[in-house]
Amino acid sequence: MTDKVLEVKNLTVHFYTYAGVVKxxxxxxxxxxxxxxxxxxxxxGCGKSVTARALTQLIESPGRIVEGEVYYHKNGESVDLLKxxxxxxxxxxxxxxxxxxxxxxxxxxxxxxxxxxxxxxLYAHNKVKSIKEGIRKAVDILRTVLMPDPEKRVSNYPHxxxxxxxxxxxIGIGISNDPKILIADEPxxxxxxxxxxxxxNLIKEMxxxxxxTVLLITHDMGxxxxxxxxxxxxxxxxxxxxxxxxxxxxEPIHPYTEGLLKAVPNPLIKIERLExxxxxxxxxxxxPSGCRFNPRCPLASQICRAKIPELEEVKxxxxxxxxxx
Ligand SMILES: Nc1ncnc2c1ncn2[C@@H]1O[C@H](COP(=O)(O)OP(=O)(O)OP(=O)(O)O)[C@@H](O)[C@H]1O
Ligand SMILES: [Mg+2]
Numbered sequence: 262m263t264d265k266v267l268e269v270k271n272l273t274v275h276f277y278t279y280a281g282v283v284k285x286x287x288x289x290x291x292x293x294x295x296x297x298x299x300x301x302x303x304x305x306g307c308g309k310s311v312t313a314r315a316l317t318q319l320i321e322s323p324g325r326i327v328e329g330e331v332y333y334h335k336n337g338e339s340v341d342l343l344k345x346x347x348x349x350x351x352x353x354x355x356x357x358x359x360x361x362x363x364x365x366x367x368x369x370x371x372x373x374x375x376x377x378x379x380x381x382x383l384y385a386h387n388k389v390k391s392i393k394e395g396i397r398k399a400v401d402i403l404r405t406v407l408m409p410d411p412e413k414r415v416s417n418y419p420h421x422x423x424x425x426x427x428x429x430x431x432i433g434i435g436i437s438n439d440p441k442i443l444i445a446d447e448p449x450x451x452x453x454x455x456x457x458x459x460x461x462n463l464i465k466e467m468x469x470x471x472x473x474t475v476l477l478i479t480h481d482m483g484x485x486x487x488x489x490x491x492x493x494x495x496x497x498x499x500x501x502x503x504x505x506x507x508x509x510x511x512e513p514i515h516p517y518t519e520g521l522l523k524a525v526p527n528p529l530i531k532i533e534r535l536e537x538x539x540x541x542x543x544x545x546x547x548x549p550s551g552c553r554f555n556p557r558c559p560l561a562s563q564i565c566r567a568k569i570p571e572l573e574e575v576k577x578x579x580x581x582x583x584x585x586x
Pocket of ligand 1: 283303308
């Protein structure tokens with residue numbers, strides 16, 4: 262697996278707020294291989310969504326991408342998505358890289374039928390010649406995402422659908438243009454457990470069918486175990502460990518990853534908060550010096566407070582940023 266579809270280098274995003282500069286993510290680097298499911302995992306506020314949104318310049322004011330490159334590789338060519346003007350990057354969003362967000366409610370427009378919204382996505386990327394033709398195609402797309410009774414549902418408005426059905430629609434919109442990369446940001450957090458399993462299976466199925474690459478964002482290690490090929494663990498705006506899913510679960514190296522796993526005795530149980538690691542995620546306005554995890558780390562020593570650990574490869578494909586590895 263050396264066929265990279267995405268190469269993220271030193272991605273750094275700051276938010277310029279009245280309280281100060283929030284250093285939301287700092288020097289985040291990772292590669293995503295074609296066809297894999299790559300998971301970004303970590304506690305709330307660690308920078309998962311900011312990372313995902315920055316990939317296609319979806320950072321709004323007061324945020325700014327202050328540094329970094331995001332190479333998108335296709336047919337032997339590569340383009341730095343962060344160098345593109347708004348008009349150019351729009352051609353990539355949705356068509357090459359599509360998003361599914363946590364809350365389907367907010368990604369659907371309450372004023373339009375779901376058929377219209379699927380159709381609009383198709384029309385925007387010239388997949389259909391008219392909205393009318395798109396609505397006919399929308400029925401097929403709703404069928405693909407296993408929406409019950411798609412002929413009828415196509416003319417429903419979002420408020421007439423359950424949470425799971427709404428998420429099926431947003432997945433339908435996501436896959437409507439056969440994107441090469443599907444970014445799913447906590448796609449099941451707002452859903453109950455049975456529907457969550459159905460939606461995750463649907464994402465797997467879509468991936469199998471269309472061969473898309475999936476970037477999956479979650480704080481749920483159970484979902485990671487179920488879905489991911491490789492995993493990047495984020496803490497306070499930085500990647501602290503990156504490896505294939507088996508190594509992450511079997512041989513975690515970073516004390517934070519260990520804590521994250523200890524906090525989930527049963528991977529099927531979802532957690533919002535770490536019970537076994539004392540302390541909380543630090544402010545990103547004045548993050549701790551050195552390793553950002555040092556105030557909570559059982560192994561912290563002088564060097565951890567003084568020097569930022571680099572993400573280094575310690576075994577084949579297993580990267581960790583820790584002075585104590
Ligand atoms: N619009 C904004 N203004 C100021 N700070 C922001 C803004 N958006 C995000 N941040 C900050 O950036 C950091 C990373 O946020 P992000 O949304 O990426 O976290 P996350 O890992 O996705 O968390 P969650 O699991 O809760 O979704 C947080 O400290 C957050 O407060
Ligand atoms: Mg998020």
